[in-house]
Amino acid sequence: MTTIKQKITNANQRWHLGRWAAGLVGLVLLLAALSWAFLPGVVKRIAAEQVQQQIGRKLDMADIRFSPFKLALTIEGLTLYEADQRTPAVKVRELVLNLSLASAFRQALIVDEVRLTEPYVHIIRTPGEGYGRYNYSDILEKIAAMPKSESTTRFSLANLQLAGGRIEIDDKVVNEQFKIEALQIGVPFVSNFPNQVESFVEPLLSAKVNGSNFVLKGRARPFTNSLDTSLAIDLDKLDLTQYLPYVPVALPVKVQNAKLSTKLDLIFSRKNAHAELLLAGDVNLDDLHVNDKSDAPLLKLGSLHAQIKQVNVMTAAASISKLELTSPEIWLDINQQGQLNWASLTTPPAPATSSKVGKTNTKSKEVPVTASTASVASSTSVSAAKPAAALQQLAELQLSKGILHFRDAKHANPAQTVNLKDISLNARGLSSAADAKAAVFKFALSGENDESLKLEGEMQPLNGTVKAQLALSAWSLATYQPLLSNYLLASVSGKFDVNAQLQVQKGLVQVDDLGMKLSQFAIKPKSADDGSFNLKALTVDKLTLNMESRQVNIGSVLFDGLVTDVRRDEKAVLNLNKWLKSSANANVGTSATVPAVVDNVPASSASAVATTDWKVKLSSLDFKDSAVSFNDKSMSPEVKLRLDAFNLHAEKLSSDMSQPVRMTLQTNIGKKSKLSLDATANPQLKNIMVNLDGQALPVSALFPYVSPYVNAALTRGRADIKGKLSLINALDNNRQINYEGMLALNDFHLLENGAEEDFLEWKNIAMEGISAQIGGEKQLVTLKKLVLNDFYARAILSSKGKLNIQTILSTKKADAEEAEASVAAPTPVAQADDAAAKPVISKTATTTIVTVPLPAKVEKTNPVVIRVAQTTLSGGNINFTDNFVKPNYTANLTGVAGTIGAIASDNPQAATIELTGKVDDDAPLVISGTLNPLSNPIFMDVKASANGLELTRLTPYAAKYAGYIIEKGKLSMQVSYRIENQQLQAENDVRLDQLTFGERVDSPTATKLPVMLAVALLRDNQGRISINLPITGSLSDPQFSVGGIIFKVFMNVITKAVTSPFALLGSMFGGGEELAYTEFLPGQTALTPATTAKLDSLAKALKNRAGLKLDIIGRVEPVSDADGIRQLLLMQKMRELKWKEVHQKDRNIKKDDISISDAERAKYVEDVYQAEKFIKPRNAIGLAKTLPTAEAEKMILANTQVTPDALRSLAQKRADAVRDYLEDVAGIERDRLFLIAPRLSSDGIKDKGSPNRVDFSLK
Structure with missing residues (x-):
């Protein structure tokens, strides 16, 4: 029973599996049927559309079949037409591509077999730029304009076979036709990545070229584990110039001659089941001669011999045993625009003619136009992975008997050609491996005049590291004069030698132990009036330079036998400026073809370099047996100085002033003067100490620099100085200057400008025992003794009223302004009066x-x-x-x-x-x-x-x-x-x-x-x-x-x-300037006690100066005096009313005895108000209103009329009162007193006294 159930169960399971298998097989068969039925049509339609869109050509395919089980694509009757879309350009009877399922999981294009049967290509060359134009040039132009892919397309093509090929070349440039028939090609594989390949094709290349048979057969290596096969490529002095016209791209040069010989093996290796395409053997290129497009020479090469150990054709990995170049000759040329002739060779090569690129690309909106050259393969890349750099190795590089012709028309004037010869280079162990040992190299060359350059050391090309010893010997500056002519208006001569250790790492240069000697150096301007510069020798020893730390350290610098003269012409232009060309005239520019040094420096290093200041240290600086003369024609008279036996020694100089500095100087100035300095300075120049010893220093020679500020000329004058000068905190605002010693000014003779007679002279001014301290907390100048002997001074007041001493510090401009101002200036007497203080x-x-x-004392800090x-x-x-x-x-x-x-x-x-x-x-x-x-x-x-x-x-x-x-x-x-x-x-x-x-x-x-x-x-x-x-x-x-x-x-x-006569009388007899007038109360003529006191003082002065006469002028001030008269009239009316009341009781009382008290004033103001006839305010029944006293008084005064006659009478009465007092009381004779017509205004009063007055005038 159990057995029967198990059998039934097993039968059911087999039935279900069978159903699943049948379903899967059915699905596969369905997909295969669909691909077989529909894929050919889709490919045919899409291929035709893409070709038309991308390159503008028509593509036909008679039949396409696809076998889904074999993954085989077969195309029959493939035709690519010319640009006219009618004439066939390429025909292929059959193209079979046997694809591999590995493409899916390898993410690469893998083809197990490629077979072309009876391909036909028709090539037409027509006249055009360079070698001409081809019928496919427009295709190349469109491909070049395509966007360049950043990724590399991985591919593996195996069992490439071409049978029955035919190529017809119709060269209309030379009117010849070429035919290549029965072309057979067999390539086992081509792959750019490791891949297992099953190859059954042997390497083969055979054809009939214009009726002649050409065969290259491969041979297998059955006893090697790699299963290698190779194709022997043996050429014997092949003339490349015959084939260059058919290169599909326009070359930037003209190759005049080139012979190629090879003994190479192209090896198809499957070592360890990985396919590789290798090249090994010898290559010889002889008698190469290349010109630029204008037929100017670029390169000649006697021979190039390469012993290739192995080159991977697809990965570019290379191992070369030896590369030997013999007798290379190179022409480098910089034109007037600063363009290097070789610079055009560095740009990507364009197709034969690029004149139509722009027009073609503007028609396509889907394909952007760029300047980069793109490949079709890169545009179809499916991989974004970037392969590792291929390993490059060169065991030995030898260059011998090289020649370099360098011509510069940009920076040299006239254009200069420098010929360098005997160029040699030997390098061993060059490798791009990251862990490679440094390569050893030796480089040398010679100049036209037996100059030499040697560079020997080691380098690592991958990271740009170089360590070398440099030696330059006997290089003549005169040879390169044209290169300096754009910068100098002078000829240069001399020879220099340099020895140094160089290091370059990460684009940064380091120089160690540099020694340089410049011998017999001279600068000779075109004009003898522009001076000269001669130097017996300049020696620099133990110089180090580090770009990374931006430091320069110099052991010593010695100027030996310097003889030069510094001159300024009439326009104050230094002769040194005349040696240099101005920036406007100098033909100096930065060419785009000459990259800046910083371009080679990594970004991080360049940033560090840009943010760090350079530091320079110089251990020792010397000038030995030198002479400097100085002439300045911009001064009048001309300044002439000469320093002979000039010797200077300085120690521990630095740009950051971090070290103590010591300097000594000895020199002769002219024939009689001597100067000696011995100076020391602390770090940062905080303290500077100088021992001075000067004898007969020519002060008069330097006086023209002071003469523009003084109107005098120093014809003689010398100074002696001996002492110690100290500068404390020399670079700070709190600097302090100390001096201990003596100073003597001897035999000084000054003439005023334009005068022949002496202005100032002395035989000797001696300042002995000087102790000076300027700046700091305490400033002190002490002289033990000041002596002035045999001095003479001449003071002259000019015809314009100006003292020569006053103008001695005036500039010419100031003199001109003074002369202009003096036309309207007051006399010296008046000026003195104006400037006088008021004591x-x-x-x-x-x-x-x-x-x-x-003046108040100004406190100084x-x-x-x-x-x-x-x-x-x-x-x-x-x-x-x-x-x-x-x-x-x-x-x-x-x-x-x-x-x-x-x-x-x-x-x-x-x-x-x-x-x-x-x-x-x-x-x-x-x-x-x-x-x-x-x-x-x-x-x-x-x-x-x-x-x-x-x-x-x-x-x-x-x-x-x-x-x-x-x-x-x-x-x-x-x-x-x-x-x-x-x-x-x-x-x-x-x-x-x-x-x-x-x-x-x-x-x-x-x-x-x-x-x-x-x-x-x-x-x-x-x-x-x-x-x-x-x-x-x-x-x-x-x-x-x-x-x-x-x-x-x-x-x-x-x-x-x-x-101011009254001021004078007042100073003599009392009263001051106030004697010029006497004051009255507004509207009144009565003399007050103050007035009579002033009149008494005036009378005293008149009695003591009997010759004086006095004018008396009465004055009124119209407003205040009118108000005063109104008040007097109001008072008179009130007194009149009161007198009438009192007179009824006492008939003997007089009006002059009547007075109004403050208590009575309101009553009598009201009485006067009621008695006046002017219009008054009324109440409702028409009666005059009773007003407050102040308002009533105000209306009375406002309606009281004061006539001009009343004012004139007031002024006259005041004058009469003064005259009567002076005559009757003070005893002044009447014939000395004169009344002047009164003045009815305050016009002309300049003092601060009251305008209600009487003025006086003396005669």
């Missing part, structure tokens, strides 16, 4: 004391303390000439000598001063006292005296400014100046005795004021004039002139006497 004057029994407040222990003067002569007056005036101070004691700005102790001299060898001059001009506050107590100066010598001044000559008179003066506690007290006593003016002189510059009247006002009954006013000036100042200054002060007094 406070007090009077003693014998003299006048003038106290002038000095850190003033310089100055100390001078002793000052000595001897042999002084100060000459003064005044050309401003006619005839001219001359005074001479001679024999100026004396001493000044110790002075200090931080010590109030005054120094004793004793100076003596003579004025015009006549009047003795004495200056004595104590002073300290350096202290803060300043202290001075000095007295000066000059007696018996003849006033007749001042006649030129009197004639010019006063309009009179002086007939007689003497001047004596005693002046005392005291400055203490910021107050200047000047006690002056200047007396003019018997001053007598003579005839009047017609002078256009004379004052128009009544000089005689002013003198009469000042002169007393004994004929003496005493002036007690301060005198601005210093008797020891080079500008000092006794006659000029005193007479200017005198003229100021006269001017003030005439223009």
Whole structure:
């Protein structure tokens, strides 16, 4: 029973499995039937459409069959037409593709068999650019314009067979036809990835070329594990130039000659069941000659021999035993546009003609146009994986007998050709493997004049690492002059040698242990006037450069025998600038064909380089036995200096100033001067210490640089200096300068510009024991002794009224402005008056004391303390000439000598001063006292005296400014100046005795004021004039002139006497300038006590100056005086009303006795208001309203009329009251008092007094 059930169960299971199997088989058969029935039609339609769309050609297929079980696709009668869509270009009788199921899971195109039967190709070449144009050029153009795929299409094609092939070539360029018939090709496999291949086809290539048989047969290697078969390719001096015209792409060059010989094996290997296509053997390329399209030579090569160990054709992996190049000759040419002739060869090759690419592509909207060349295979890539780079190995590279012709028309002027010869290169062990050892190489070349370059070391091509020793020997700069002509307007000569160790890693260069020597270097400009530069030798030793750390370290630099001259022409252009071409003239540009160095630097390295500053260190710098001359024609006179025996040594120089620096310098300046420096500097130049020793330094030679700022010329002058100069915090704002030593200015001689006579000279100014500290917390300058010997100064007042000393620091521009302004400028007297301070004057029994407040002291945060222990003067002569007056005036101070004691700005102790001299060898001059001009506050107590100066010598001044000559008179003066506690007290006593003016002189510059009247006002009954006013000036100042200054002060007094006579009288007799008027209350004529007091002072002055007469002018102010008159009229009306009331009770009372009290005022204002007849406000019944007192008074005053006659009467009464007082009370004669017509306004009043007044005028 159980057995029967099991059998039934098993039978059921077999029945169900059978059903599933039958269903699956049915499905497969259905799919196979569908593919067999419909796939051929779909393929035929899509293929025709895509070919038409992509390349613009018509494609026909007579029949397509597909075997779904064999995966075999058979196409019969395949025809591709010409561009005319009618003429067949390619025909294939049968194409069989036997596909592999492995394509699905290998994600690659795998074909087990490809068979073409009786293919036919018709090629037509027509004239065109390059080698011509072909009937398929348009197809190549469209393919080149297709987008380039970034991925690589993997494929494996096995058992490729071509039988009965025929190619016809119709060459219309040379009018010849070629035929290749009976073409048979057998290729076991072609694959670009490892793949197991079953191959049954032997390598074969046979054909009949123009009737001649050509056969290449393969041979099997049955006893090898790889099952290799190979195809021998043996060529003997095949002339490649005959076949180049049929290359389907346009070559950028013309190959004139090329012979190819080969002994190669094309090996089809299936080692380890993986298919590989390999190439091995020898290749020789002889007598290669390549020109560019213009037939200019590019390359000649005697021979190229390659021993190929193995090259994988599909993966490009290569192992070459030896590559040998013999007698290569290369032409490099940069044209005037900066384009390199070889640059065009680096661009991707275009098809034979590319003129139609743009037009063709613009018609297609689906296929974008790019500049990249795309392959058809890449456009159908199905894999995005990027294969690893193929391994490249070259065991040995040899280049010998090379020649390089380099021509540069861009950077050289004229265009220069450099010929380098004997170029050789030997390299061993070149490999692209990541773990490969460095390759060893040797490179060498020679120049035209036996110069040599050698480079020997090792390199790793994969990462661009190079380590080498460089040696340059005897390279002549003159040879490369044209290359410098675009930058230099001078010829260059000299030879240089270089030895260095070079390292290049990640695009960054490192130089170690560089030594360079530049010998007999010279720069010679075209014009001899532009100077020259000659150098016996420049030696650089132990230089290192690191681009990664951006550091340059130099062991030593030596300039030996430098002889040069630096010149500036009349336009202040340095001759060094004339050696260089301007950027506008220099034909310098950056060509796109010459990449910048940074292009080879990785992004990370370039970023680091760009953000780090270079650091340069120089251990030692020397100038030995050098000479430098300097000429500057832009200065007048021309500056000429020459430094001979120039020797300089400096140590530890650096761009970041991180090391202490020491420098010594010795040189001769001209024939007599010497300068020696010994300097040290701390890091960052915080402290600089210099020992100075200069003898007879030519200050006058450098004076032209100062002359534009002064109107003087220094014809002689030398300086001696010896001491220690220190700069602390030299580069900071808080720098401090210290000096310890001496300074002497000797044999100085200055002439005023345009003058022949001396302006200033001295034999010697010696500053001994200088100790100076400028900057820092405490600033101090100390001199132990200051000596001035045999000095002479000449002060001249020009015809334009300007002192030469005042203009000594004026520029020419300032002089011109001054000259223009002087046309309308006031006289020197007026200028002195305007500039005079307004003193406070007090009077003693014998003299006048003038106290002038000095300007408030400006506190300095850190003033310089100055100390001078002793000052000595001897042999002084100060000459003064005044050309401003006619005839001219001359005074001479001679024999100026004396001493000044110790002075200090931080010590109030005054120094004793004793100076003596003579004025015009006549009047003795004495200056004595104590002073300290350096202290803060300043202290001075000095007295000066000059007696018996003849006033007749001042006649030129009197004639010019006063309009009179002086007939007689003497001047004596005693002046005392005291400055203490910021107050200047000047006690002056200047007396003019018997001053007598003579005839009047017609002078256009004379004052128009009544000089005689002013003198009469000042002169007393004994004929003496005493002036007690301060005198601005210093008797020891080079500008000092006794006659000029005193007479200017005198003229100021006269001017003030005439223009402000009441101020003068007030200063003498009290009252000040207020004596010029007396004030009244508005509307009144009564004299107040203050008015009578002022009139008493005026009367006193008139009595003491009997020659004066007084004009009296009454004044009113229309508004205030009218208001005052209205108030008086209102008061009169109120008094009138009150008098009438009182008079009824007391008939003896008079109106003048009546007064109105404050309590009565409201009543009488109301009475006056009711009595007035003007229109008044009314109430409802028509009666006049009763108003408040203030409003009633306001209406009364508003309706009180004041006529001009009333105002005129008021002014006249005021004048009468003043005259009557002066005559009746003060006792002034009536014939000296004159009433002037009254003035009815305040016009012309300039003071701050009341306009209700009486004005006075003196005559």
